[in-house]
Structure formats: C-alpha cells, structure tokens
Amino acid sequence: AVTMAENNPEQQVVFLGIGFETTAPATAVAVELAKARGLGNFTVYSAHKLMPPALRAILGLPDLNIDGLILPGHVSAVTGRKYFDFISDYAVPAVISGFEACDILYAILKLVKKIHARDFSVENAYPRAVREMGNTKAMAEISKVFRPSDAFWRGLGNIPLSGLGLDTQYSSFDAKVRFGLPRVVEEPELPGCSCAEVLSGRKTPRQCRLFGKTCTPSSPVGPCMVSSEGSCRAHYVFGR
Numbered sequence: 001a002v003t004m005a006e007n008n009p010e011q012q013v014v015f016l017g018i019g020f021e022t023t024a025p026a027t028a029v030a031v032e033l034a035k036a037r038g039l040g041n042f043t044v045y046s047a048h049k050l051m052p053p054a055l056r057a058i059l060g061l062p063d064l065n066i067d068g069l070i071l072p073g074h075v076s077a078v079t080g081r082k083y084f085d086f087i088s089d090y091a092v093p094a095v096i097s098g099f100e101a102c103d104i105l106y107a108i109l110k111l112v113k114k115i116h117a118r119d120f121s122v123e124n125a126y127p128r129a130v131r132e133m134g135n136t137k138a139m140a141e142i143s144k145v146f147r148p149s150d151a152f153w154r155g156l157g158n159i160p161l162s163g164l165g166l167d168t169q170y171s172s173f174d175a176k177v178r179f180g181l182p183r184v185v186e187e188p189e190l191p192g193c194s195c196a197e198v199l200s201g202r203k204t205p206r207q208c209r210l211f212g213k214t215c216t217p218s219s220p221v222g223p224c225m226v227s228s229e230g231s232c233r234a235h236y237v238f239g240r
C-alpha cells in the first residue's frame, strides 16, 4: 500500500488495518515507512484490536461456561506467553497452540490435564514458534505507533481500550483524522444470532437456531461464522 501511494501521488491510498497483535506491527511499520518517505497521500484506517481486554470481558461474564482456553499461536508468536499470564486470575486454564492438527490435539491433551489438575497457569504448547516474551521488536512497533482506544465488538459490544488507534504523533496518517470519519457506533445485535452465547460457552454453535440453515460459511449471519477461525465456522466445517 505504501508503494502504491508512492507510485500514485495523485490518489489517496487508505490502508485498512485489521487483525490483532499479529498484524498490527506490519501496519505500524507501514505508517513509519510512509512518514519517512514523506507521503502525503497514505493513511491507515485502524480497526486493529487487542486480545487481553476482550478476554477479560469474556472471562468476567457472570454466567461464563468455559472450562479452558486454547490460545492462538500466531498472536502468541508476537506477544509471547507471558502476555497472557493475567488469565490465571480468572481460574481458567489456558494453553497456547499451533495450527497443525497434531498441535491442536497436543494442546487439547495439555488442557484436559490442566483442567483435571486445577492448574490455572498459561502453558506454551507451541514452543517452536512462541517464546516467553514474544517478538519484542514487533511489540515495540505497536507501542510506538498505536495507542489503545475503545472498540466495538460484534456480540460483545463496546470494550474500553480494546482497539488500537494511531498515536497523535502519526495523526496525519490516520484516515479517521484526515477525512473526519465518525467513530463506529454500536450496531444492533443481529436478530437470532447467538454469537455472544457461543463466545462465552453458554451455547454450542449447533444450539443457535440459524446454524446451518440461514447461517453458513457462504452466507454468514454472525461474526462467528465469518472467520475461518470462528467457532461456528469451525463447527460447520469440521463438526457436523
């Protein structure tokens, strides 16, 4: 996107920054690159999000029904294992997993053992990619370019400081500032979608009345069916 802006000075190039701690460092580097090259036609619309505030929001729900968490290996490769230590405050065991079938089976085995042992520490079952402190350079890029900001999550609502907005020193590269874009307001819940219940373990995907009927991967109703990592999508593809 930076090169595109450089090659097309008459055009405004807006890069949509999405994803968690995994993708935010690359967006941060793009902003710094654009600043170093003095580009006046490159901006970022940041929709990046942070995992800890969302996990805290879910784990703090009074009717939570989650026995354990499989933590994402790609996010953890950037953040490191220690980043998730706060989860043990909620007495829910957690294991960082890779994405191969054997990684997931290994993580589930570890998780079951931890549940039985009532061991609430956060364990790294993906050491070939995840270190204790993660990728400190990538995390430093996030800290340098972004500041936590309130963000809206479908199914969970607004979660304070769970998003990443550009720091004021980079505001000339912030599409929201340059184009005066309004803040995303809360969307109404999708009628019939049970994503909030699925995310908190109060329902399985199959218990949603739309699952596999009006809600499928090719025609998703809620966010849990959109992403290939979503609970409903995974259940639809592998669990039927």
Ligand code: SF4
Residues within 6 Å of the ligand: 192, 193, 194, 195, 198, 205, 208, 209, 210, 211, 212, 215, 216, 220, 221, 222, 223, 224, 225, 226, 232
């Ligand atoms: S099946 Fe679709 S509508 Fe139902 S909870 Fe999942 S994403 Fe929402």
